[in-house]
Amino acid sequence: xxxxxxxxxxxxxxxxxxxxxxxxxxxxxxxxxxxxxxxxxxxxxxxxxxxxxxxxxxxxxxxxxxxxxxxxxxxxxxxxxxxxxxxxxxxxxxxxxxxxxxxxxxxxxxxxxxxxxxxxxxxxxxxxxxxxxxxxxxxxxxxxxxxxxxxxxxxxxxxxxxxxxxxxxxxxxxxxxxxxxxxxxxxxxxxxxxxxxxxxxxxxxxxxxxxxxxxxxxxxxxxxxxxxxxxxxxxxxxxxxxxxxxxxxxxxxxxxxxxxxxxxxxxxxxxxxxxxxxxxxxxxxxxxxxxxxxxxxxxxxxxxxxxxxxxxxxxxxxxxxxx
Numbered sequence: 001x002x003x004x005x006x007x008x009x010x011x012x013x014x015x016x017x018x019x020x021x022x023x024x025x026x027x028x029x030x031x032x033x034x035x036x037x038x039x040x041x042x043x044x045x046x047x048x049x050x051x052x053x054x055x056x057x058x059x060x061x062x063x064x065x066x067x068x069x070x071x072x073x074x075x076x077x078x079x080x081x082x083x084x085x086x087x088x089x090x091x092x093x094x095x096x097x098x099x100x101x102x103x104x105x106x107x108x109x110x111x112x113x114x115x116x117x118x119x120x121x122x123x124x125x126x127x128x129x130x131x132x133x134x135x136x137x138x139x140x141x142x143x144x145x146x147x148x149x150x151x152x153x154x155x156x157x158x159x160x161x162x163x164x165x166x167x168x169x170x171x172x173x174x175x176x177x178x179x180x181x182x183x184x185x186x187x188x189x190x191x192x193x194x195x196x197x198x199x200x201x202x203x204x205x206x207x208x209x210x211x212x213x214x215x216x217x218x219x220x221x222x223x224x225x226x227x228x229x230x231x232x233x234x235x236x237x238x239x240x241x242x243x244x245x246x247x248x249x250x251x252x253x254x255x256x257x258x259x260x261x262x263x264x265x266x267x268x269x270x271x272x273x274x275x276x277x278x279x280x281x282x283x284x285x286x287x288x289x290x291x292x293x294x295x296x297x298x299x300x301x302x303x304x305x306x307x308x309x310x311x312x313x314x315x316x317x318x319x320x321x322x323x
Contacts, residue, residue, distance in 0.1 A: 037098040037298050038070045039291055042088050044105050044128070046075035048209065048237055049263040050283050051103070054128075057284020058291060069295055072097065079177055079209040082106045089113045093120050099294035101287065103128035107181040111135045114143060118304045123297045125307075127290040130181040142304060146290045146311040150185035151192070153279040153315035154234075157258050158193025160277045160317055161230055164256055167198030169229045172221040174207045174214050174242060176234035183209075183234050186260055190232040202228060207238040214238025218245035222255070230256040236266040236278055243274045262318045270320050281315045289313055 041058050043051040055073050062071040072092070076084045082105045092100055093116060100117055102124060104110040111131055117124050118141060130145045165171070173190050176183030187204060194201055202225040207214030217238075218231050222245055231246070233239040239259030246255045252274070259266055262280035269275040289311060297307055 036067070036069055037295060038072065038095075039099045039101060039294055040072045040074065040092040040095075040097045041101045041287055041291070042085065042092065043073070043075040043103045044085070045077060045079045045081075045209070047078065048235075049265055050235070050237075050261045051075055053263070053283040054103070054287045058287040060284075061288045061291065069291070071291075076105060079105060082109045086110065086113045089117060093117050093122065097122060098298055099123040099125065099291075101125045101127055101290040101294055104131055104180075105129075106177070106179050107132040108135050108179065111139055111141070115139045115141055118143075123294050123302075123304060123307075125290045125294045125297075127286050128182065130185075132181060142307060142309065144293060144307045144309055144311060146293050146313060147182075147286055148281045148313050148315035150182045150281075150315070151189040153281060153317075154186040154189025154232075154260060155193050156189075156315070156317040157260060157277050157279050158190045158232060159196070160319060161232065161256055161258050162193050162197035162199070164276070165194075165197050165199050165229060169197075169199045170202050170225055170227045171199050171230040171232060172202050172218070172225065172228050173204040174217050174221075174231055174233040174238045175204055176206065176209045176238070178206045186234045194232075199230075207233070207241065209235050209237055211237045211241040214241030215244050216241075218242035219248065222246070222249045222251065228255060230258070230276075233257065233259045235259060236261040236263045236275075239275055239278070240265060240269070243269060246274075270318065273320065277317060277319045279315050280318050282313065286313055 074088045085105045114124050124143050126143045126145045127147050131143055173187055175187050203221050205217045207217045231242045233242050236259040239257050242257045256276045258276050259278040262278045266278055
């Protein structure tokens with residue numbers, strides 16, 4: 001009798017322990033899940049090595065901080081598919097993410113959907129290409145920009161090229177998407193450097209950040225202006241296209257090419273002189289800086305309107321000598 005009673009007590013205690021443990025474990029898991037913010041990184045074209053580097057850096061950072069936040073990464077097929085990027089942001093709003101870190105394909109067109117996200121209580125941080133300050137102001141928005149001074153970076157590249165030029169030399173600028181702030185700023189930086197040396201800018205045309213379009217624009221410039229001494233390209237993709245155009249025109253060693261971004265594909269061209277210089281704006285770090293800015297705002301319970309307007313990140317000249 002005593003043996004049976006003792007056995008029943010042990011079974012009851014074990015059952016109570018199981019009942020007690022299961023809800024606690026589930027509750028803890030739910031509590032941890034509820035505390036962990038969900039961050040969406042929305043980029044431009046993932047066909048561009050620069051944004052693949054950015055995505056890899058962000059994923060690696062999340063992997064090492066898996067207990068702190070969840071990450072969703074998205075990108076569009078090409079640099080000019082603004083409608084697709086707007087659609088991605090709307091999907092992230094519907095998914096109730098806590099923050100969106102955005103590299104906008106267009107500096108103005110993305111502002112309305114950014115306002116929609118902010119109105120939904122989502123923290124929005126802008127990286128890579130700055131949203132138009134005047135359009136943001138017209139919507140009553142404060143969106144922090146985390147990224148480099150693109151004009152300063154392009155001027156560094158242009159100044160290095162200027163050492164190879166003399167007053168009156170002709171150059172062409174292959175610009176990124178003309179409606180983007182970073183394309184405009186890089187062109188401004190290139191122009192400032194060329195003005196200092198007295199070079200003549202024959203043409204500024206958009207290669208839309210892409211290799212093929214950059215190649216087509218560079219080819220047209222070389223044909224129209226046979227005395228061009230240099231092609232200043234707003235990113236390395238377009239510089240790769242320009243290098244092919246220079247070769248096709250039989251002007252290797254006669255026309256300098258510079259770029260911007262320091263992607264892996266440009267490194268052999270720097271080494272053998274097909275590209276004179278580029279700029280490293282640290283793609284992976286930009287995404288991480290943006291994510292950190294968003295997480296800090298969430299942790300400190302800050303409103304969008306309370307965030308700092310600019311967090312400047314580094315940009316450095318890269319040449320054969322610096323490799």
